[in-house]
Amino acid sequence: MSWTLAQIAQHVNGQVVGDPEYRIRAVGTLTQAGPEQLSFLANNKYRKFLATTRAGAVIVTAGAETDANTNLIVVEDAYVAYARAATLMYPLPKAEAGIHPSAWLHPDARVADNVSIAAQVTVEQGAVIAEGVSIGPGSVVEANVSVGRDSVIKANVTLCREVQIGERVVIHPGVVIGADGFGIANDQGRWIKVPQIGRVVIGDDVEIGANTTIDRGAIDDTVIGQGVKLDNQIQIGHNVTIGEHTVIAGCVGIAGSAHIGSYCAIGGGTGIAGHIEIVDGVQLTGMSMVTKSITEAGVYSSGIPIEPARQWHKNVIRYRQMDKLFERVTLLEKRLKD
């Protein structure tokens, strides 16, 4: 397969600077691409490579044309345009429709015609699988789960009973949706289980990264809004709600009943306490520690980055002496006043 720059420019709503009939066959990074490859410049850090790239063409944001020595496609947002061009050139591998003979489907599951169910899959009673869905090898769809049109469930995923998955959702391998939330009550020193009877409801166009876990609600549902993008190894507790188009990077933990707004961006490794509220439009940098509600949009951070170990050790000691330092300064101020 190959595409002319004119074809790609039209697809991404851009202007060709150079030869519109130039043909490319693949994408590549600025430093690795060759003459048959299309590259892009979205991060100014890499602008220096524009002069020396061997790429056959480069997608750039308007304003970057001057530095280049190759064909360009000039657009409003180079990264969005690259995403679209790459999606044109590399459509997601679509599993063939059909049910693998080694899969097991309960006779009372309702599976649409145009569905792909891979080897070693289990689909339990009452599950509803809509048209265009594919379910990867080894995945388990428990009783009364519903999966919306054109959603892609990859390998070794577990969707627990009654979980509701929207349309065009992508769920990567190892994800567990709808396991019991951590509901326990202390009965005179021993912990007894609180039944977890809510569901998980996942909106349309959500993507969920590998080995992420989303617990079912205790009574009401856990709800992930449409367009939310979750990276790998995220843990979402029971009754959490996440607003539309929020993105969350890897290794984030969100405790039960936290409510996250829409259009938020949460950095990797962040921890969010339970029973708090975060308004729309909040950004948290990586490894943030959130213990209280956030009531205003904006960027928030926490954590002290690394230092050489010796210096770190000294600073930790100083930190613990701070309170005394305040007293010393107060005393100095008093003395000086006297």
Add this chain to the structure above:
Amino acid sequence: MSWTLAQIAQHVNGQVVGDPEYRIRAVGTLTQAGPEQLSFLANNKYRKFLATTRAGAVIVTAGAETDANTNLIVVEDAYVAYARAATLMYPLPKAEAGIHPSAWLHPDARVADNVSIAAQVTVEQGAVIAEGVSIGPGSVVEANVSVGRDSVIKANVTLCREVQIGERVVIHPGVVIGADGFGIANDQGRWIKVPQIGRVVIGDDVEIGANTTIDRGAIDDTVIGQGVKLDNQIQIGHNVTIGEHTVIAGCVGIAGSAHIGSYCAIGGGTGIAGHIEIVDGVQLTGMSMVTKSITEAGVYSSGIPIEPARQWHKNVIRYRQMDKLFERVTLLEKRLKD
């Protein structure tokens, strides 16, 4: 199914205030429940909803009766009583006994009669599955594993060779128990593997959350005491021991050979160093960093919560200048003395 308040009150050892013959069919939260639903008040934050709830009845702790306008069940501990009532009304879905034809059991596995083994399961040689156990779809029970009476292994769980699971244990999807610990020795710059020949021994009534991992011991066993409750995505290194009735929230990492006492409560995202000891009755708040043994019961914390990013940036700089500030204050004190 429906229950009278008298029935429920008897089950939870409470007193009905209102109509003991009132019938309820389900549970619900104070704000969402309707006339056929039973709710509860366990967190004072939600007490304000007691006056306006449409719930048919509410379980409350003695003392909260005055605010309510609906039927009550008054108990000593509302959350424990709710847990019991909900368990009565929503018994854990019990898989039907029987072995699914797509499961594979080694002929030398010893499987009791009254067991449920789901689709796509593997049970290897020498495994022993006691009465009343259920094993979910896609799970793997390796050689010589033993699973005690009435334990519930959910979908896509891996129990590695020789792991010992107690009675009434619940293991959620994606859990891996008994993978090799991180035992490596540095042989002149290259790392060689140290065989991991211990087991994992899980006590009775333990619950283990989705995608949690518990490594086998290097020589002796890794041991999880009875009644321990583990949330999702916890990592427990080789030869860790955890005392009875300790609870651990999600995303906690415990390095090898750490020993955790009984009746501890460990907040989410906490990291615990290897080869240390934590006594009984320790509480750690979320995201704690534990580098040394804890020798006294009590509550411990670490971490500095988020601030607006600009302020955070300034404070990190100040933190790094602290040592100099101490010098400046010492100098001031000296000068003032002179």
Add this chain to the structure above:
Amino acid sequence: MSWTLAQIAQHVNGQVVGDPEYRIRAVGTLTQAGPEQLSFLANNKYRKFLATTRAGAVIVTAGAETDANTNLIVVEDAYVAYARAATLMYPLPKAEAGIHPSAWLHPDARVADNVSIAAQVTVEQGAVIAEGVSIGPGSVVEANVSVGRDSVIKANVTLCREVQIGERVVIHPGVVIGADGFGIANDQGRWIKVPQIGRVVIGDDVEIGANTTIDRGAIDDTVIGQGVKLDNQIQIGHNVTIGEHTVIAGCVGIAGSAHIGSYCAIGGGTGIAGHIEIVDGVQLTGMSMVTKSITEAGVYSSGIPIEPARQWHKNVIRYRQMDKLFERVTLLEKRLKD
């Protein structure tokens, strides 16, 4: 099976002090081992047990002979020697060659003769499985994956399309290699997917712990160098590269396009930002927060360990007042100068 101390000493390149014909049958820790067991002393913390151990023999590093009252094998590095002795005595359980009837292999997969493929496995089109490989129950090998000689893939592992695994690699249960990286572009508030078309390339002699995830590259590959050892629940973003013989402890998160050098040691729970570079020979202590490139080898740390909660609370307040304290001290200095 049993071994004489002479046999073991020869295998580990050590000297017997005591009876070279003494026979041992197993290994054990200094405190637990009996007369038929071999123990070792690698951590000085445990040296006190040397006088009282009931072990039939102990491997020690030269210099520790004096304290012992049992047979010794004296070596240069007791832990390396123990690793070798234990590997001799406990060879990794080797799965029998053969393809389980419940496994499903695509007819176009290329599987060498001397391979073990367990129950419920899926091997897709174009996959290449070299001699001596074993693949555990429930694992999924997607299209065009290649697994090198003598590698061991445990249970419920997912190797996504085109992933390349070297020789003698060990991959523990629940690992996901080659899921899509977190590539999204913000198209006027909505996030669109950026196709992830790179692969993951894993070098020889790598070991990967349970439930770890390694994402495929966005365009170029994600690369794990030979001899790298990864613990459990590590998350590695797209286009990360890790140099040879680096070790990483559990629960570490590495964001996209970070480049980690060779011979590094990264403590558990560490977070590493994307698009940064860490040179060879860097050590990071547990829970480190790395936001910038590290350009010099050495030991780095961050994080403030726990304190009693009351003290922690006070110190957090003090931390937030630091900036004002600096102003107060500056004012004091000025006044004193005046």
